[in-house]
Amino acid sequence: MNKIHRLPPPACLDNQIQISKNKKIQFYENLWDNNGKIQPRWNTTCKKGGKVSKIRQTLLEMSNEACVYCGIKIDNTDMDVDHFLPSSQFPYLAYCWDNLLPSCKRCNQNSKSSFFPKSLTGTKIVENILSEKFQYDLIYDKAHILKFIAKNDRLIEPTFDNPEEHLEFNPEFYFYESKTKIGDFTIRQFFSQKEVAEDWEGLSKFIKSLIVNSQDEQAALNMVKSYIQLQGKEYVCLKFYQYWLKEKQEGRIDRA
Ligand SMILES: [Zn+2]
Numbered sequence: 001m002n003k004i005h006r007l008p009p010p011a012c013l014d015n016q017i018q019i020s021k022n023k024k025i026q027f028y029e030n031l032w033d034n035n036g037k038i039q040p041r042w043n044t045t046c047k048k049g050g051k052v053s054k055i056r057q058t059l060l061e062m063s064n065e066a067c068v069y070c071g072i073k074i075d076n077t078d079m080d081v082d083h084f085l086p087s088s089q090f091p092y093l094a095y096c097w098d099n100l101l102p103s104c105k106r107c108n109q110n111s112k113s114s115f116f117p118k119s120l121t122g123t124k125i126v127e128n129i130l131s132e133k134f135q136y137d138l139i140y141d142k143a144h145i146l147k148f149i150a151k152n153d154r155l156i157e158p159t160f161d162n163p164e165e166h167l168e169f170n171p172e173f174y175f176y177e178s179k180t181k182i183g184d185f186t187i188r189q190f191f192s193q194k195e196v197a198e199d200w201e202g203l204s205k206f207i208k209s210l211i212v213n214s215q216d217e218q219a220a221l222n223m224v225k226s227y228i229q230l231q232g233k234e235y236v237c238l239k240f241y242q243y244w245l246k247e248k249q250e251g252r253i254d255r256a
Pocket residue numbers: 067068069070071072103104105106107108
């Protein structure tokens with residue numbers, strides 16, 4: 001899992017600059033439809049053949065067109081806009097830039113699903129911050145919420161946390177080990193399924209074969225980089241590359 005640097009919000013979601021107080025209140029008052037469901041997210045949905053929304057475009061740019069959780073390559077047609085704190089529980093964060101992450105459908109819909117920190121159950125803290133303090137422009141004190149309120153029972157947020165402080169990838173047996181509680185939660189939610197292990201096992205064998213059969217390490221690295229360009233998974237690919245290169249240099253693998 002890579003650390004992601006969050007880009008500044010696109011103008012349409014820049015609460016500090018572009019949206020006046022009244023507009024902002026309107027924005028949130030119109031969140032629900034007549035059945036009490038959150039309105040279709042007009043600004044995050046994918047319009048086939050149409051213009052890619054600035055929000056989706058900025059999210060894709062931010063992660064170098066990869067899912068922030070599993071790292072696979074995504075584009076506008078197969079990406080989901082993940083709400084880190086799910087909008088079903090935190091409706092006021094449905095349009096909050098700091099809460100949006102680019103994700104593949106599997107991670108968003110199957111792995112993560114509607115996971116949210118239990119420590120935020122019933123506290124209404126996000127809603128309170130948002131609904132009562134519009135006038136202060138204190139939209140979402142993410143650092144406070146993730147650091148102090150939901151500090152142990154949440155997932156890694158890769159634009160906020162440094163994943164390497166919480167996870168250690170083991171390339172020999174292709175799995176993540178956790179260093180912290182939120183590392184545990186993240187592994188359980190995203191990386192504990194059988195198909196993930198099978199995928200990484202295949203990837204490990206593939207990168208091993210590139211290293212065994214290439215002339216030199218640069219040639220092998222170039223091939224690994226081409227693979228990443230097409231498929232993503234940069235973090236684990238580079239871990240496998242370093243692992244197998246060391247195995248080769250220290251004479252522990254033969255031509256297979
Ligand atoms: Zn994913």
